[in-house]
Amino acid sequence: MVRSLYEHKQVLVAGCLIHLLSLGVAWVSTSFDTAYVIAAAVIVLIFLARQKDMSIFTERFHERTTDDIVIIREWENRYIIGSMAVSLALTSITSYSFWQTPHSTASTICLALQFGSLLSVVGRNFGSQRNVRFLTVINGFPPCIAYVATGFYTGEYTLAAAGLLLIPSVLVTDSFSSFIRGMLVASIRQEKEAASANARLEAAIANMPNGMIMLDQNNYIVEMNGTAIKAIGLPETLNRERMHVDELLKMVGQMAGHTKEELASISETIYSLLNGSKTTVEIDAKSGRCIRFTAHVINPSTDRRSNRDAQFTGAVVLCEDVTEQRFALQTNWRQARYDALSHLPNRRYMHELMQEAADNLGEDRLIAFCQFDVDGFKTINDTQGHDAGDEVIEKVAAKMLELQREDDRIILTRLGGDEFVVAYRNLLPHEDVAALYNHVFSSICTTYEIKGKPTKLRCSGGVALTDAANFSLDELMRKSDYVLYRVKHNPKRAPNHFWGLFSGELENEFMLQIDVRDALKQAIYNDNLTVVFQPIFKTPDKAISYCEALVRWTDPVLGEVSPKELIKVAEELGLVQAITRHVLNIACAECSSWNSDVGVAVNFSTHDLYQSDCLDMIEEALAKTGLDPSRLHIEIHENAVIKNLSHVKSVLEQIANMGVNIAVDDFGSGYQVLNYVRQLPLSKVKIDRSFISSLQPDEKMRQPLHALVALSAGMNAEVVVEGVETDAQLNAVMRDQQIDHIQGYHLGYPMDREQIREKIALFASARQGEVVLFEKRPKPDLSKAPASAQ
Structure with missing residues (x-):
């Protein structure tokens, strides 16, 4: 003033x-x-x-x-x-x-x-x-x-x-x-x-993180900040007073090197903002940058948010460089849908791709769906390490991508592990599916260089066909997986037989498997699974030291289901832990009723060891039945330690601290596992039955067994030999003083509760001076061989 x-x-x-x-x-x-x-x-x-x-x-x-x-x-x-x-x-x-x-x-x-x-x-x-x-x-x-x-x-x-x-x-x-x-x-x-x-x-406009361009009703620039100039790629010295948007676009096109057609497309996009037909657009610049434009058209006569006294008519356009944001979104999108190792679509994305293929399937056209895996992949992992396994996955995926470049009808997927999918969409009814997949497998099943060494890979696959009306991805996966399993386990399989096609001849067999799955769910729900017990004898007096609890299932309609099929279906349905809990509770209750110090063994799968309630499950069974923990034996497969040694070791140590015995089953079947097993708190080691079945009168053939027994004994664990089925095998085992326990059909087969009680009572009386003779039984049918739920 x-x-x-x-x-x-x-x-x-x-x-x-x-x-x-x-x-x-x-x-x-x-x-x-x-x-x-x-x-x-x-x-x-x-x-x-x-x-x-x-x-x-x-x-x-x-x-x-x-x-x-x-x-x-x-x-x-x-x-x-x-x-x-x-x-x-x-x-x-x-x-x-x-x-x-x-x-x-x-x-x-x-x-x-x-x-x-x-x-x-x-x-x-x-x-x-x-x-x-x-x-x-x-x-x-x-x-x-x-x-x-x-x-x-x-x-x-x-x-x-x-x-x-x-x-x-x-x-x-x-x-x-x-x-x-x-x-x-x-x-x-x-x-x-x-x-x-x-x-x-x-100051606010000049320092906005986003660019801002204000245009009047005739599309002349009223205000334009430096951020907008930089985002669009114009010189900072630009004189933008009363510049028309067409002049601005022309200048951008000249500086970026756009063609007339490209500039016309950009101009059309920008005008779609200014006339209000769109509120946000994204434009890809020649430099590789992506600019997002967001517009608000101001009309005081119609826009309630506008200040009618100001009487400004035009548009405010915000521009933002979203290149990094788009890249991050694309990266996240790809990470969510593609496997990182193989760079193939993952299982989740496969569902989208297959559904899209079915939705766009032409009339009288077909979809061919193939699942396959790499034969011997586990052996490569065990013998050469996981780096070699990863290299196998990468090499196979690279071959699959080559096939896709040859034929864009192909849909690829890595399901996980060594499991893959090669599907064809929009096939003609008369198209030669066999020729297509023969080409696929001949391309994939070849020699690769793995860790610097030539390695011949062989695959097993199953193919199923469908049309649009009958499309069901779950059914395609079940059918192709069923054929894959048959191909892989076919004893008469030819060296160049890599895949099989699901046909009408397999329909009844496949439907039976579906019935088995449904029936197993019902059996677990109704508590209809049976637990049997196979005795394990202590050397040299041949007294029963403990029994292995095994699950059996006889369905009213399906009849007796083999243990192998039961395990396979349970794993597919994710019912393994439910079966383990069922067997554990019955085994502990039955063992506590035996008037003896005979123990009981229950098999735990790798899946069981990784469940948060694994320890609680054991504690509850012991508390509920009152069984002394020292009479319970938990058996794990040696491969359970490969996935995560530190976790498995921690869980087993906590189980051992309860006073429960821990045994490793099928010891010696894998080579890389030997060093891992040494670190576990084991009380018993069960030698894999393959070392017993291969015994011959020749002393040289017995050396692998003797070496493995000595190795097991050196770990301060009792040695159990399973699979004894003949007198010769029994005599050979009995001569090795480092073997503590024997199990096999030659000594005792799986028995129900009443039978095992009688057997235990009989052996208990024999300790008082009686002599118990082993029953001489013919070798049982191996298709009904004992198997755990795991």
Whole structure:
């Protein structure tokens, strides 16, 4: 406000000239009265002093402001002194002229100057309310007093009345000046607030993380920040004032090297935003960047969110470089749908691809679905390490991708492990499916270089066909998996026989398997599985030391289901742990009822060891039945340790701390596992039956068994030999003093609860002096060989 007092020095110059000219006329009209010359000289001196003061102020505060109230008050006072000095000079000469020559030209001129100065107070001095008050009093009341005094002194009472009537005018001038000052102050404040808001808005726009382009209703650029210029790829020095959007697009096209067709497409996309048909679009730049444009069209007459008083019509377009965001989305999308090792679609994405293929399947067209796996993949992992296994997966996947490049009808998938899918979509009814898959398997089943060594890979696969009307991915997977299993386990399989086709001849057999699955679910739910017990004998006295609990299932419709089929179906349905819990509870309850110290063994699968309630399951069974933990044996397969040795070791140590015995089953069937097994808290080691079945009279053929027995004994674990089925095998085992326990059909077959109780009681009485002879039984049917639920 104070700054406004020191602005417009030319107004001060004009006022001084008017004062001097008017006083000159008055001086002449009074026959050269020297009082007017003196008044003029005083006004000139005051003018020069004020000019100097204004120059100092301008020099000091030209490019800066201050909030120091002391400094502000000082400069306000300096201005007030200058303006009051001028007013006092005018008041003095006006009063003098009225006193000397009340009706003269000089008095009229002086009165005009006085009241003219009074009027200028309103517009020139609004910056200081104090100055307005001072000037109003000095310029207004002395002439009124002079009129009244002169009138009464000379007896011209009309002159005195005129002086009195001027007083309201002076008061009105004061009120009017206050009103005008208030309006001007409010206007200045609003202007400053608007300027401040505009500065904040410009700062916000300039520093927005997104680019912003504001267009008027004719698509001319009103505002465009630097972020937008950078995102679009234009030079920062671009003069964008009143540039049309077409001109901007043309410039972008020229700089990016777009063709006319590409530029036309971009222009069409941008105009779809500006006309409101779209709100967001993404444009791929030549540089590889992706720019997202989001527009809001403003129309005050229709848009309730717009300020109708502003009457701005146009559009605000935000632009953002979303290259990294799109890349992240694409990466996440790919990671969710593709296998990281093979770079093939995963199981989840396969469902989408197959459903899409079925939805778009032409009339009378077919889908061929093939599942296959790599024969001997586990052996490669065990003997050469997981790096070799990963290399096999990568090499097979690379071959599959080559096939897909040859025929774009192919859908590829890695289901997991060494399991893959090669499916054909939109096949003609007469198309030779055999030729297609012969080509697939001849390409995949070849020699690869694995860890620097040539390795011949062989695969086993199953193929199933369907049309759109009968499409079911689950059924395709079950049928192809069923054929794969038959191919892999076909003893008469030819070396070049890699795959099989699901045909009508297999339908009944396949449906039987489906019935088995449904029946097993019902059997577990109704607790219809049977637990049998096979005795394990201690050498050399051949007393029963403990029994192995085995699960059996006889369905009312299906009849007796082989243990091998039972295990396979249970694994497919994820029912392994439910069966383990069932066998464990029955085994512990039965063992606690035996009037003997004979123990019981229950098989635990790898899946069981990784369940969070594995330990709770054992503790609950022991607590519920009251069985001494030392009579319970938990058997695990040696391959259970491969997946995660530290986890399996931790679980087994906690089981051992309960007082439960731990045995490793089928020991010696894998080579890499030997070092792992040494680290486990084992009480027993069961030698794989393959070492017993291969025994021959030749001593050299017995050496592998003797070596494995010695290795097992060296781990401070009792040695159990399973699979003893002949007298020769029994005699050979009995001669090895490091073997602690024997199991096999030659000594005892799986028995139900009543039979095992009788057998245990019989052997218990034999300890008191009786002799128990082993029953001589013919070798049983191997298809009904004992098997655990795992």
